[in-house]
Each structure stands twice: as structure tokens, then as C-alpha cells.
Amino acid sequence: MVRNKQLQHRDYNPSAVAEKGQLFGLPFSYDNARHIVIPIPWDATSSFKTGSSANVDAIIHASAQIDLGHPFLGDYWEAGIAIMNSDPYIKEQNHSASPLAAQVFSNLESGKPAPEFEMQELNRISQNVHDRIQAQCMKVLNDGKTLCVLGGEHSVTAGAFSAAAGHYLAKNPTATIGLLVIDAHMDLRHHYAGMTHSHASVMRRILDTQPSISNCTQVGIRDFCEEELTYANSHPDRIHIHTDYDIFRVLDSGQSWALYCQTIVSQLPDAIYLSIDIDGLEPSLCPNTGTPVPGGLSYNHVMTLLHTLDNANKTIIGTDLVEVVTADVSGNCINANVASRLLYTILGLQRLQRTHV
Ligand SMILES: [Mn+2]
Known part of the structure; x- marks a missing residue:
């Protein structure tokens, strides 16, 4: 076990009422926590509905109701979990970029060409935000902590993945990386509405710029365009799509989900980056997310997949949870409730990760 006993708060009672304003009610800060959540308040390119940039308070609030017992991760929280403050620079950039994106969408929706100045500015700001996310994630990893990014829209994964892969490959230069999504x-468009950093093109951008990825496996897919399908089909060794309907049909024929998960995980290399877009789950579990789609994985489908991943002793180099839009800060907000529980699990997947300062 890598648990650092020194970090335990001996006076802390995990069965008592949670501490207000703290993620999962836990009494840790950046300095004494092994597991760090970096919130990224960025949703400027969201095409249908924004809001994922402003979910942190609701998720922290909802996280306080979580009892710390976990079905398969034990008491990993004792090594410390903390969430950083949202970066004011990214908040500002989001504020500047959102009207630019709105103008682009407005033009395109009325059949006009995208406005050149707004598009250039939007792509410039998006690149700055990408670089900022990458730098923040790299600092967390260099501080010997594990990485979990809380979006924001899905485009935040690109900067987080770059940092996680860069950090891992510096010590394992010949390794390949699996991207489990x-x-x-699919998010496999070359660009969306001219936006090279769009949430709808993030996986394409990562795949096109990160040759270390040997296997990108996407689970729960049920909304894609011709360009994305063509791209996925033209890279059969590298991209593995498990559509929601494929999964339904296999399970309906009598195969178990546990066995399906074992097949998925067994095909992945040792080093894994895990990205969860909450809209992969059933919309009833994330009704406010930007682009909800009927169907989807149940909560226990996701938990079983993550449990299978955990049992496989892979090296989890980084994680993220994105596209969570919370209705309000009440403890009854299902969006925040589900998101905080997913966070609690994906953070724990890294409990045995070897980290190096
Ligand atoms: Mn999505």
C-alpha cells in the first residue's frame, strides 16, 4: 500500500457529519492530499447548452452527503483528497470566449460564413486555455500527486492528457498509452464549426497529436456523424468503439456485462488515461448535461467497468470527469450527486499509482 500514514488525520471521524465546503467533507488541503481534483471552469465551445464551467460549488456541496465506505476501493481517502480553487485566469478567458463562440454559432445557424475575427480569437484563447490546463496538471503530477480534472466541457481533456502522457512518457519513453473513454x-471530428479546440473534436485532436496512444476505446457511444465513423473505421487497430446499442444487443443475447468489461480492459495497454463524459451515462443521471442522449450506461454499468479496470492492476496516469452541468447547489441535484460519486471512485482508481516528485 502506498498510503501515507503521516497524512492521516487521527482526530477525523469519517462516520460523523461532513465538514462544510470541503470535497467529501474531508479535512485535507493541497499540501497534505495525495489525490487532487483540478476544476476547469471552461465551456465556451459548448454547442448546445453551457453550464459545465460553474458546477464546482454544487459538486462540493453534494459530495458532503457521500458516506466514505466504498464497495471496492477500501479507505483510500485516508491518503487525502483535495480540490483546488478554480483558476481565475481560465474563468476570465471563458468569459471572453463565450460571446465569440455564440457569434460563430449564430452565423453558421443562419447560413452565413463564420466570422473570421471571432473564430481566430476563439481558437487563440482556446489554445491558451489548453496550455494553462496542461501546465496546472503537470505541476500537480510533478508535486507527486495523482491527477483528476473536473470539467468544464470535454475539450479540457486535451491539456490534461498532454500533461499525464508527458509526465508518464518522461519515465517510460517506450510505453504506449490507452485512452479509455x-x-x-465520439468527438472525432477534425474540427467542429471551425473550432479546432471544440468539445466535439477533442478525441480527434488528442489522437492526431499524441502518437503514444495505441488504443482509444470508447464505451457508450450513441451519437456520431459520418466523418467520425469514417475516421474510426479507418483506424481499426487504434480506435475501438463500443456503441451503446452494440452493448445492449450483446447483453440481450445473454452475455454478462462483467465479461464484456473484461474483454474491453484486457485489450488495453498497461498505462491508461480515463476520461468520463457524464453524458455517457443515462440522461436520468445527468439531466442537465449539455448534449444529453437517450440510452446510455447505468451507474452500475460504469461501476463494474471501473471495478474491472481496478482489478486489472493497470497504471492509471490521469483521469477526468467532464460535461457535468448542475441544476443548483441543493443536495438533491442529481447531476451533482452522480458526479461527486463518480469522482470519489475515479480518484480511488489511482490509489496504488506510483507517483514521483
Ligand atoms: Mn459527450
Whole structure:
């Protein structure tokens, strides 16, 4: 076990009422926590509905109701979990970029060409935000902590993945990386509405720029366009799509989900980056997400997949949870409730990760 006993708060009672304003009610800060959540308040390119940039308070609030016992991760929280403050620079950039994106969408929706100045500015700001995310994630990893990014829209994964892969490959230069994605969407367009950093093109961008990825496996897919399908089909060794309907049909024929998960995980290399777009789950579990799609994985489907991943002793180099839009800060907000529980699990997947300062 890598649990650092020194970090335990001996006076902390995990069965008592949670501490207000703290993620999962836990009494840790950046300095004494092994597991760090980086919130990224960025949703400027969201094409249908924004809001994922402003979910942190609701998720922290909802996380306080979680009892810390976990069905398969034990008491990993004792090594410390903390969430960083949202970066004011990214908030500002999001504020500047959102009207630019709105103008682009407005033009395109009325059949006009995209406005050149707005498009250039939007892509410039998006690149800055990408670089900022990458730098923040790299600092967390260099500080010897594990990485979990809380979006924001799905485009935030690109900067987080770059940092996680860069950090891992610096010590394992010949390794390949698996990118395991839970999502309703492939996000494999070359660009979306001219936006090279769009949430709808993030996986394409990562695949095109990160040759270390040997296997990108997407689970729960049920909304894709011709360009995405063509791209996926033209890279059969590298991209593995498990559509929601494929999964339904296999399970309907009598195969178990546990066996299906074992097949998925056994095909992945040792080093894994895990990206969960909450819209991969059933919309009833994330009704406010930007682009909800009927169908989707149940909560226990996701938990079983993550449990299978955990049992496989892979090296989890980084994680993210994106596209969570919360209705309000009440403890009854299902969006925040589900998101905080998923966070609690994906953070724990890295409990045995070897980290190096
Ligand atoms: Mn999605």
C-alpha cells in the first residue's frame, strides 16, 4: 500500500457529519492530499447548452452527503483528497470566449460564413486555455500527486492528457498509452464549426497529436456523424468503439456485462488515461448535461467497468470527469450527486499509482 500514514488525520471521524465546503467533507488541503481534483471552469465551445464551467460549488456541496465506505476501493481517502480553487485566469478567458463562440454559432445557424475575427480569437484563447490546463496538471503530477480534472466541457481533456502522457512518457519513453473513454459522443471530428479546440473534436485532436496512444476505446457511444465513423473505421487497430446499442444487443443475447468489461480492459495497454463524459451515462443521471442522449450506461454499468479496470492492476496516469452541468447547489441535484460519486471512485482508481516528485 502506498498510503501515507503521516497524512492521516487521527482526530477525523469519517462516520460523523461532513465538514462544510470541503470535497467529501474531508479535512485535507493541497499540501497534505495525495489525490487532487483540478476544476476547469471552461465551456465556451459548448454547442448546445453551457453550464459545465460553474458546477464546482454544487459538486462540493453534494459530495458532503457521500458516506466514505466504498464497495471496492477500501479507505483510500485516508491518503487525502483535495480540490483546488478554480483558476481565475481560465474563468476570465471563458468569459471572453463565450460571446465569440455564440457569434460563430449564430452565423453558421443562419447560413452565413463564420466570422473570421471571432473564430481566430476563439481558437487563440482556446489554445491558451489548453496550455494553462496542461501546465496546472503537470505541476500537480510533478508535486507527486495523482491527477483528476473536473470539467468544464470535454475539450479540457486535451491539456490534461498532454500533461499525464508527458509526465508518464518522461519515465517510460517506450510505453504506449490507452485512452479509455465513457461518452455518448465520439468527438472525432477534425474540427467542429471551425473550432479546432471544440468539445466535439477533442478525441480527434488528442489522437492526431499524441502518437503514444495505441488504443482509444470508447464505451457508450450513441451519437456520431459520418466523418467520425469514417475516421474510426479507418483506424481499426487504434480506435475501438463500443456503441451503446452494440452493448445492449450483446447483453440481450445473454452475455454478462462483467465479461464484456473484461474483454474491453484486457485489450488495453498497461498505462491508461480515463476520461468520463457524464453524458455517457443515462440522461436520468445527468439531466442537465449539455448534449444529453437517450440510452446510455447505468451507474452500475460504469461501476463494474471501473471495478474491472481496478482489478486489472493497470497504471492509471490521469483521469477526468467532464460535461457535468448542475441544476443548483441543493443536495438533491442529481447531476451533482452522480458526479461527486463518480469522482470519489475515479480518484480511488489511482490509489496504488506510483507517483514521483
Ligand atoms: Mn459527450
